[in-house]
Amino acid sequence: MWEVGILLIGVGFLFFSVYLGMVLKNASDTIKEVNRIIIRNSREIEELIISSSGILTSVNSLSGVVSGVSRATAFSAAAKGAMSIAQMRKNRQKGRN
Template identity: 35%
Template sequence: MIYTRQEGEEVFAQIHLWEVGILFIGIAFIVGAIYIAKTMKNLAKTIEDMDELMLSNKQNIDAIIADIEVITKSSSGVMEDVQESVGSLKHSVLNVEKTVTTTKNFMLKPVLKTLNYSHFILKIIKKFTKKSKSKV
């Protein structure tokens, strides 16, 4: 049976409310599917960007870890040099202390004693010379 429209007959006269509801549900499904597709596309792009960022950060972290090993070895070398320098400085201070003690005991004390004796002898000589001048 072929349905033909007669003049004056409305086009939408035979449409029921449930058919309109199904039409709206279909339209909403299409709009929702488009929105979900766009959201999924944006999510995929975000995940790709995150993957690139993670790869870049992994490479940077690997480089930093490699540099830390070099820095640690270098620091160990510097610390050994500092310890060696401190040991050498300690040895030099001890040698200076020994030199000062030796100079004091074997040079300064005898010189001071000699000066004291010389001063004492000069006083005695002065006394005798004063007495002899006064007798004359």
């Protein structure tokens, strides 16, 4: 009787292994596709980051004017973060060339 139990456990493990293999293959294909999209659109992504930092800076200045506060810290921090990311990407691109 215990042999049947071991056989069932083995068959279950086999099905689980096949399913896990399919999941990992799909995940690998998805990651490859995302990397290809990022490489293909890297210039547009960089321009988007730079544009968004400019927009955030403009919103920050308008927010300061409207509310009477000199700096809106949330927008200021987001704009500075976007600018630093854009600058790091530019430096990395220059290093590759």
